[in-house]
Amino acid sequence: EAGVAQSPRYKIIEKRQSVAFWCNPISGHATLYWYQQILGQGPKLLIQFQNNGVVDDSQLPKDRFSAERLKGVDSTLKIQPAKLEDSAVYLCASSLGLAGKNIQYFGAGTRLSVL
């Protein structure tokens, strides 16, 4: 079974530029998560999708971050404009989305450096 795929693996941009990350979850997984992991900290949830609907985006900085999962499969996370403090690893995870089976499987992440 293929794992969660993310691209690109690394991205370097200057502040105020825009950037987009892509995630392809495990086949059949209804729930998709985007996390931000700042160096030396645990992952922090940004947004959670159930199929193509948003379940929780309470910690997403909506003035600059946006995410979509149009067909309930792939997802993109965008930052526009980027700030220095957005430098982090952006992790995508997916789960079956069934009650009692919320094991989350993570991709390798995209490491973003904002200069």
Added chain:
Amino acid sequence: QQQVKQSPQSLIVQKGGISIINCAYENTAFDYFPWYQQFPGKGPALLIAIRPDVSEKKEGRFTISFNKSAKQFSLHIMDSQPGDSATYFCAAGAEGYGGSQGNLIFGKGTKLSVKP
């Protein structure tokens, strides 16, 4: 109430020793407590998880101990090996908390180094 506090921040253990990492939570709605292992350049991977209806769960060399009254849980790695050197995260979640399937609140992580 949404925090999960993890300690220590880093841990050095000799090969064959026992590694112990502790976590504490406040939200009594949490009913799912996983531990994730993360190697450099990789995403976190589920190691072992426990629900509060049991006080201990063991899988191979890895054991979770859970104290519901104290709202604490810990990971014990027996016979620690150099290959166990990684960052370990505890997390907490609940069905229906923060969403229909429950998102996870992660601790800050413990960097474990096992010396040969």
